[in-house]
Amino acid sequence: MSLWSLFRDLHPGTTTWGVKVRIVRLYKQPNSRNCTEVESVEMILHDVTGDRIHATMTPDLYKKLEKLLVEGAICRITHLLIKENTWKCRTTTNTQRLQLYHQSQVLPFSYKNFPSFMVDLRDYTDLTLPIPDQPYNLIDIVIGRVTSYQEPAKVHALNTRRLDFKIQDTRGNSLDCCLWADYVDTVLPAFEHNTNIPCIVLFRFGRVV
Numbered sequence: 001m002s003l004w005s006l007f008r009d010l011h012p013g014t015t016t017w018g019v020k021v022r023i024v025r026l027y028k029q030p031n032s033r034n035c036t037e038v039e040s041v042e043m044i045l046h047d048v049t050g051d052r053i054h055a056t057m058t059p060d061l062y063k064k065l066e067k068l069l070v071e072g073a074i075c076r077i078t079h080l081l082i083k084e085n086t087w088k089c090r091t092t093t094n095t096q097r098l099q100l101y102h103q104s105q106v107l108p109f110s111y112k113n114f115p116s117f118m119v120d121l122r123d124y125t126d127l128t129l130p131i132p133d134q135p136y137n138l139i140d141i142v143i144g145r146v147t148s149y150q151e152p153a154k155v156h157a158l159n160t161r162r163l164d165f166k167i168q169d170t171r172g173n174s175l176d177c178c179l180w181a182d183y184v185d186t187v188l189p190a191f192e193h194n195t196n197i198p199c200i201v202l203f204r205f206g207r208v209v
Contacts, residue, residue, distance in 0.1 A: 003078075007051040010082050010096060018078040019098075020109055021045040023071050024052065024118055025091070025140075025204065028059070043069065044091050044205075045098070050117040054091050055098035065106050074114050079103045090137045091205055124173040127208050138205040144169050146199040149191050152184050163188065167201060177203070 003018045010017055025044040031037040041062040043055040055077075057065075068075055081099035085092075100106075120140045130136035144167030152161045163184045168174050179187060190199050 004076075006049055007047050007053045007094060007096075008049075010053075010080075010098075012082045012084075012096075015079050015081055015103070017080045017082065018076065019045075019047060019080070020074070020076050020111075020114070021047055022074050022114065022116060022118070023069060026069055026071050042091075046117045048115060050115065051094070052092040052117075053094045053096065053098055054085065054087075055100060057100035057104075061100060061102065061104070065100075068106050068108055072116075072118065074109045074111060076107045076109045078105045078107075088135050089207070090135055091140075093137055124169055124175050127175075129208055136207070138207055139203070140205050141202055142167075142175065142206065143200065143202045144175060146191060146201060147174065152188065155180075165191065177201075177206075 004020050005017055007019070010019075022045065023043055024046055027042055028038045029040045029042050031039040038059045041057050041059060043057075044052055045055055046052045062069065077098075077100070079101075081101055083097050083099055085095050085097045087097075122139050122142050124142065124144075127139060127142075147166050147168045149163065149165035152163045154161055160181045161184045163179045165177050165179075166174055167177055187201065193199075
């Protein structure tokens with residue numbers, strides 16, 4: 001058996017798996033009780049076929065591997081835990097996810113012919129509402145021109161702000177969007193900047209509601 005496996009061949013029962021991957025997305029998951037603390041570090045990976053899988057690690061492990069784990073980078077990862085993806089909110093359609101632990105090894109991998117599937121552009125008309133009480137997948141990616149926006153609203157119950165706005169694609173289809181918390185301060189200056197240049201936004205891993 002080859003040391004390197006595709007995501008579709010992974011299954012629980014052993015930790016000796018090895019995968020060659022490209023990092024599509026990497027982010028830190030805040031603690032639900034204290035948003036200033038990092039609960040875990042999450043990654044979305046794709047293999048040579050373009051299949052994606054979600055991976056998780058502790059903040060302490062990430063500190064040891066931080067220089068190797070960069071969005072867009074290619075790497076080899078060995079010694080992995082394979083777990084069922086039971087999360088209600090999913091970043092991929094894969095029914096399994098990876099757990100990196102203290103024995104996991106990450107090595108840089110230089111291969112110019114390794115394909116890049118960083119973008120999964122979605123049409124507005126393809127977006128569907130989640131089925132109640134069923135897992136749902138976040139969308140990646142939608143893009144559009146901002147056509148209107150409202151002033152940020154204070155959500156006192158959550159001690160945060162939200163920004164509602166509308167985007168439009170090249171075929172004239174419109175999509176209502178909403179951003180929360182720090183994202184409001186990130187995009188609002190671009191919305192308020194009075195210019196003839198269209199303001200284009202790109203959403204990654206948003207939720208359809």
